[in-house]
Amino acid sequence: MNRKLHLALLFLLLCAAGLSSxxxxxxxxxxxxxxxxTxxxxxxxxSISFNSLDIPAKLSLFLPRSSKAVAVVDESFISHGYGLTMKQTKLNRTAIWSxxxxxxxxxxxxxxxxxxxxGQAPKLPPxxxxxxxxxxxxxxxxxxxxxxxxxxxxxxxETLTNSLLQKVNDRELDDNLRLIVGKKPDRFKRIVAASRILNTAGIPARAVHGIRLMQQTKEAELEHWLEVHDPASDSWLPFGRDIExxxxxxxxxxxxxxxxxxxxLEGGSRLRVKIALTPSQEEAIDSAMARAQLTGRSFYEYSLFSLPISTQTVYRIILLVPIGALLVVVLRNIIGIQxxxxxxxxLIALAFRETELLLGLVFFTGIIVAGLAIRFYLEHLKLLLVPRLAAIVVIVVLLMAALSVITHKLGIERGLSISLFPMIIMTMTIExxxxxxxxxxxxxxIAQGLGSLLAAAAIYLIITNHYVEHLVFVFPETxxxxxxxxxxxxxxxxYRLFELFRFASLARD
Amino acid sequence: MLIRRWKALRKKGILGINRRNAEFTLRYNSRRQYPKVDDKLLTKQLAADCAIPVPQLYGVIRMAGQVRRIHQMLSNYEDFVIKPARGSGGEGIMVISGRTQGLYRRSDGRLLEPEEIEHHVRNILSGMYSLGARPDKVLLEYRVQFNPVFEPISYQGVPDIRIIVFFGIPVMSMIRLPTQMSSGKANLHLGAVGAGIDIATGTTLDGVWRNRAVIHHPDTGNPIRGLPIPEWPSLLELAGRCYELTGIIYQGVDIVLDQKLGPLLLEINARPGLNIQIANNAGLLPRLRLIEEKHDELHDIKNRLAFAVQHFGTTF
Structure with missing residues (x-):
């Protein structure tokens, strides 16, 4: 049949579009x-500290660089009153405060x-x-x-470099090396000396300095190693690192x-630089977004994540409404709940999100029962329809306010979120x-009332599932x-499930 | 167990709500024709044009300003019915069977103040019983004197006869008998008894009451089965001609049998319910499928009725 084919094609098209995206x-x-x-x-x-001498001061600090495995992002400088300029060479980045x-x-x-x-390793100059x-x-x-x-x-x-490193790292330096490295030999001086010796020998080499991302520390130790140019592959090979x-x-x-x-530092004394390192976790979603920005995919500029956070929270809820609508279709057309x-x-299920299920059910039932009682009383006064509805709106609002105050006094803070109940919907429900x-x-x-509550509870259980919420927000195309x-x-x-019971007498033969 | 039941219902050709909507009402019925049946005043006027008998209209109240005039409008009538023009499922219908000392007597015997009547009329006007709460009109009309043949098997109210008509061919029929539980209303979900009617002969079959098969009327204790409906052929003809009246292909026609006036058209439903299948212990689907195949050859009302009598008797 044509209509069936049409619908099947549309179904496949929508599924393919949503799923592939x-x-x-x-x-x-x-x-x-x-x-x-995460x-x-x-x-x-x-953190850089120094004593100022009340003369113009200028401080330059090398900054870390992105490599092919790590990226340096979200940089910030805190330097009140200082002018800041950045300098970038082929090898290094420098910040200069003055x-x-x-x-x-x-x-x-x-x-x-x-x-x-x-990512790609930055190309280092020959x-x-x-x-x-x-x-x-x-x-x-x-x-x-x-x-x-x-x-x-x-x-x-390779062997020459390794034996040089061994020599400069010895506790006791021989006389020649002691002359080159200087007094109070530390790791930095030794590696710099090694690079100079290699250069003198006609082997292009340089010292590299960095930190190891291993554990949280207030004062990370600087590591120093060598990079030696390999003419065969035209690349710089590291030597003297502890890690394979x-x-x-x-x-x-x-x-x-x-x-x-x-x-x-110029124009100051007692310079001290400390590098602190803290591991931090972030939601993988932020890291995916950042990755997308680094690789420059414009796809993202048009995603929900580009919206302000407050709007995002609204959409986190709005995007659940279609899931609720699908469930209503299932509950009504397949199961047959009235x-x-x-x-x-x-709408009730969305309100339950804030109050949580049990409290929500109690509140909802309470307001409906109280509203019904008052509605039956109003029936005696023979009011016209619209004024009667308006009267119930007022009563529902008062009941909500009263319940908020009572739960607040009782210390059930969740009760305050009762204000999110859709009062007009409740009024119509009462009527x-x-x-x-x-x-x-x-x-x-009562059967229809229970049906509504049951449906709301079922929808609540599904839309508050973290997985569902995450899926529709991160992948709205679903x-x-x-x-x-x-x-x-x-x-x-x-047949609807309830029809199997409704027509039960017809199934017997 | 549920799967077995599903298969048994399929085998019997029971029509479910989803299939009725998707394959019959949505497919055949044009929404353009719905106002003709949704507004009972319009239905009445159209029926008059086609010479189909309806309960006589005493008056219409269209706005709140006219409400106080209701007593004057009805001053010539001892008994009458107040109903909303757009009501559905019998909601909002008030039957007045007489008066005493300035009070109105409702069909269940309760006496009503004139103000209570006015309040009810105002409720109807403001749309309390109409779909989507749209402002409504109030019809004041003749109270049907039901035929005494139904007396043994009904309690208080008026039994009415529902006939499903597809392409102008009567398909299935039942009579709804009021009980004490339904407070005299002919509504199955309020507790009225539904009894199938053999389309071929016009005699009643067994009844169904609150989804249970019953042989005797719960209040009067008389057997339901085997009662011949008087003037059955003219009832069938009235139902069949409603196709020309509304142009709605799948419809349910509600008829009452008046003691003096014979069959009167009460209302037409564009989405008739499915309980009629329980009352007949038979499924609608095979009958509807047969008509889908054959309706091209059946234009004349005589042929359509003959087709129904030939095919939709109890042996079908």
Whole structure:
């Protein structure tokens, strides 16, 4: 039949459109299918403090850079009264704070969020053609002695680099190295010395400095290692890191490269830089959104997440209404429950979201019963229809206010959300119920009232399911599938469940 | 167990609400014709044009300002019926069977003040009984004197006869007998007894009361089965001709049998209920499908009635 084919095609089209869009978002853009999925992030904070000398001060600080495994996002600078400029070279990013006059201990902050990503490694520039001479005089002689010794005991660049690292990291340095590294040798000085020695040997190398994203700490220790240029692959290979290749990329946050220190201060003293590290969880949905922004997909600009938060909360509720409508179709056309007003149970169920089921049922029943009693009393006064309805609206509002006050006094704070009950709908329910009561008897009225309550409770249970709520909000296109099923049910010609009981006597033979 | 019952109902051709709506009322009935049956005043006027007998109209009240004139309008009549023009399912109908000392006596014997009558009329006018609470009109009309043959099997009110008509062919029929429980109203869900009528012969079959099969009337105790309905052929003809009256293809025609005036058209329903199947212990579906096949050849009212008598007797 033509109409059936039409409907089947429409059904398939809507389902395909809804599902394919949802699957694309879920699989390609990693929108979470389950609520409360989280991604792990790190929050880093560099706090810089120094004593100002009451002369113009200038402070430069290297900033961390995104690599192929982690991205630096949401950066912020807290520096009251300071001018801030940013400088970016091929290797490093630098923030420069400056101020004309200041006094006392100064405190500046840099904050950023470190998010794991799967991106492209930034292209690092090849080594300069002609390396600048690193040493002169006695240092040069010492360096050449170290190189000559290393060359004798190694086969290639890799083994040479490794044995150099071993030598500079020894507790007791030999005389040549002590001259190069200097007094009070720390990790930083040793690695910088190693890079200079390698450069003198004609092997392009540089020092790399960063932190390990391992655990929460108030003062993260800086890690230092080497990058040596590999002419064969035209890439820079890391040496001297504690962690093996595989996980290293997402564990290390590279802060800066080269032999300069992390921060540099002019016009001040007692500079101190602390880097604090805090793990933080965020809903996977935010991280998917951020990922989408990083990759620049405009798809997202038109999603519900682009709306202000207050509007988003409204849509979280509105998007549940179609689910409620589908349930009403099932309850009425497939099961055959009779309710007062077609979509009244959906509105009641939405109100139950705030009051929670048990309290909601008690309130609803209470207001309806009290309203009915007063409605029967008004019946004696023989009022006209519209004034009578208006009178019931007033009574319903008063009952709601009274219940709010009583529950508040009793300390049931949830009771306050009774104000979200749809009062006009309740008024109509009271009026319809009293008519059915008079026309068809109390039994029919109570049966229909219970049917409405039952339907509202069933709809409440389904729309308050976190999974359902999450699914329609993150994937609003699933509503196309809901629409498809509603259309399909629109042609359902089978018996309703209640008809099997209504016609029971006909089934006996 | 439910699946077995489902299959038994399918086998018997019982029509469910969903299928009635999707495959009959929505498919065949044009919404344009609905006002003709939704407004009983219009139905009455159309019936007069087709020479179909209806209860005589005493007067119409269209607005609140006319309500006080009701007593004057009815001053010539001892008994009458007040009903909403757009009411459904018998809601809002008030039957007055007589008067005493300025009071009105309702059919259940209760005496009503004139103000109570006025209040009821105002309720009807403001749309209390009409679909979507639309403002309504009030009809004042002749109270049917029901034929005494029904006396043994009815309590107080007037039994009425429902005939389902499809393409102008009577398909299935039942008589609704008031009981004490239904307070004299011929409404099955209020507790009236429904009894099927053999389309071929016009005699009553067994009854159904509150979804149970019954053999005797619950109040009078008389057997329901085997009562021949007087003037059955003219009842069938009246129902069949309502197709020309409304143009509605699938409809339910409600008729009362007056002692003196014979069959009178009460109202027409564009979405007739399905309880008639319980009263007849038979399904509508096979009969409707047969008509879907054959209706092209049956235009003349005589042929249509002959077709019904031939095919829809109890042996069908």
């Amino acid at each position: 949802a699957l694309y978002k879920a699989l390609v853009l990693s929108f979470p299918l389950l609520p409360e999925a 991604a792990s992030l790190w929050q880093v904070e560099a 101020i004309r006059r200041s006094a006392g201990r100064q405190q500046l902050f840099y904050r950023a969020l470190i998010r794991p990503v799967e 080594p300069p053609k002609e390396a600048k001479p690193e040493f002169a005089g006695a240092e040069l002689a010492a360096a050449q002695a170290v190189i000559a010794d290393l060359r004798e005991h190694s086969a290639d660049t 290749e595989g996980q290293a990329e997402e564990t290390y946050l590279i802060w800066w490269r080269g032999s300069a220190p992390l921060a540099d 309710t007062f007003g077609t979509f009244m149970p959906v 319809r119920m009293s008519l059915v009561w008079e026309e068809n008897g109390p039994f029919a009225a 509503l196309l599938v809901v629409l498809a099923f509603i259309l399909l049910l629109g042609r359902y010609c089978g």
